[in-house]
Ligand code: ADE
């Protein structure tokens with residue numbers, strides 16, 4: 001099987017409904033009953049409702065050991081699909097809402113990474129994210145925590161949340177704090193925003209990758225610019241289909257973006273919410289476009305080359321391909 005690498009997945013969004021229920025039961029957290037549908041899966045009906053459902057599920061992750069369990073369980077599932085490297089987003093704002101400190105949430109995630117490496121041989125690093133719709137001052141607070149608490153597994157900074165809220169320029173102070181601390185950055189842009197949202201991100205934030213960036217396809221000149229600047233796109237086809245951006249894998253722009261010279265990668269974003277996994281994303285995308293194993297392996301190589309981890313780890317990962 002083709003070895004895989006993932007650059008874009010939200011850790012709180014990897015917890016399955018079963019794990020969320022188990023954690024809530026264990027730590028006495030009250031789960032909002034609207035979190036789940038009658039079949040037991042997460043219940044949401046559009047992107048904004050998904051963001052709310054995400055918050056409700058994340059509220060069950062309340063302790064260092066909960067974060068360890070969520071990380072370990074996700075990496076176990078990834079290793080079963082020949083994923084060799086995961087770069088996961090963590091959200092200190094969600095951790096804080098559940099009563100946890102920045103340092104404690106990282107301790108839990110790091111323990112999960114260490115345990116998964118020991119048991120499954122998979123590697124993982126962390127990109128700390130802020131949440132766009134919480135505004136610039138929350139983002140700056142998160143950025144300060146990142147800069148003031150260097151951690152060997154924290155390799156980057158990013159921003160998720162509602163792309164329609166605020167302007168990228170508002171977040172320049174936050175992004176510049178981590179950039180000046182020497183960490184690379186990525187931002188969700190061109191998911192629910194169009195080409196202008198991507199242009200504003202490139203103009204105001206020191207990003208080297210884009211979360212999604214898929215809607216660049218609506219502007220040929222922008223696609224050329226992304227290819228020329230070698231900005232890696234963290235594409236998540238199944239996520240885009242689940243949230244209604246595209247009808248199916250065949251109509252997703254990933255193949256066209258690749259043919260136009262963009263550096264594309266494949267990720268799962270929030271797998272149990274979108275009924276997917278890294279393995280399924282590779283498989284469905286390859287099937288839709290008739291990709292062979294060499295193309296899939298190139299996607300993995302793109303991801304490792306664009307990863308935010310250190311060069312030594314990249315060499316080890318590339319040697320496994
Ligand atoms: N947070 C979790 N998943 C997200 C997504 N797909 N877009 C923006 N923010 C998110």
Ligand code: ZN
Nearest residue numbers: 160188211269
């Ligand atoms: Zn995302």
